């Protein structure tokens with residue numbers, strides 16, 4: 216390794232130490248509501264990145280090097296440092312965004328919804344939506360998710376949007392969306408044509424929804440609170456009661472098929488609900504290949520394994536990464552992370568995972584999941600409306616709650632054929648809008664990537680299903696995706712594997 220690479224690695228190591236500390240603080244905050252000094256830990260990172268000499272070192276190497284890997288490392292570090300060397304204004308806004316994001320995520324994590332005056336957890340809401348035949352109750356449960364809109368607005372959500380827009384201006388970017396995408400090695404072009412694809416798919420989606428509304432609701436329209444119920448009707452296995460105290464045995468058995476031994480890894484699971492704990496599912500990648508933690512909210516239903524498989528997929532990914540490649544690991548695309556996590560999450564409805572549970576009626580369960588397929592495929596582009604909402608918060612003028620609501624209603628109506636359903640739409644409960652703006656595309660594009668990987672693997676190995684050769688698939692995943700993923704920007708990586716540019720055709 217050259218002296219220059221060593222220098223970059225040294226900086227990467229010091230930065231990593233600081234981010235490990237803030238990761239641990241984040242874990243405590245999200246699991247208990249205790250803030251043991253998150254902002255101080257961010258301030259330390261800021262101080263480190265503000266250092267002129269270090270930044271000059273990175274810039275000098277970045278300008279001079281001719282080595283691909285060294286250039287990538289320098290680019291990645293440059294991205295972390297750059298914003299603190301533009302103007303005092305950018306630094307000031309960065310801190311204001313951190314403080315407000317931290318405050319708002321606290322509001323969201325500790326908020327609890329109510330149905331008819333009674334406090335309910337996100338799990339209870341989910342259970343009603345999946346299982347209750349009482350449509351009015353399902354409606355109430357769904358709308359309860361809108362209750363957090365108001366405290367988030369009062370807490371300053373619109374100020375947060377404005378600060379991010381201000382940040383993009385001070386940074387010199389066209390807007391916050393293009394700036395954020397550029398930081399992720401993407402650009403706005405990749406989203407061109409998505410709306411048209413949705414429009415083309417819409418008649419099929421409407422037809423399928425009408426068919427199942429008539430079958431299960433004795434109505435012509437599926438409302439948002441009917442969707443999980445219909446899935447549960449199509450595949451009752453999803454709502455099977457499971458003793459979740461044994462969750463780890465099931466997960467470990469499943470991952471062993473691929474040759475992974477979870478016992479070799481240090482993965483912490485915090486799975487059951489409690490006061491002041493975030494109601495979402497999260498992986499805290501505290502330290503690559505050393506400490507990975509999973510926050511989730513589960514209780515006793517089979518479908519809850521989807522989140523466990525997804526988050527364990529993240530943790531596994533961390534342990535497959537090379538901890539020595541500290542700087543390159545910073546360049547792993549969110550699409551790759553979420554793609555790998557979704558890949559394992561998707562095994563919920565495949566025999567390799569579910570045969571552990573339904574050994575007495577495997578055939579019947581298989582038919583149930585096959586019946587679910589038509590519904591899933593008709594809704595394959597449903598996430599696009601949410602992705603565009605995530606982006607347009609930053610390209611539209613947002614001055615008040617009505618602006619946000621109008622934006623959400625119009626996207627729901629135009630892209631998902633969902634008519635306004637209450638006083639206000641459900642939106643703020645989705646934590647990404649607060650903590651991870653311009654991120655939702657990662658899940659969806661991750662799915663497209665998985666579909667491409669599956670197709671490529673099948674072609675190369677001559678199998679019909681990944682399940683036929685899971686260990687070979689694990690090697691393919693490592694060689695083609697995990698190992699090179701820090702070195703190449705996402706669009707390049709996709710092209711290297713697929714032999715062509717990213718396209719939605721893989722899921723259509």
Ligand SMILES: [Zn+2]
Pocket residue numbers: 525529552553556
């Ligand atoms: Zn994830």
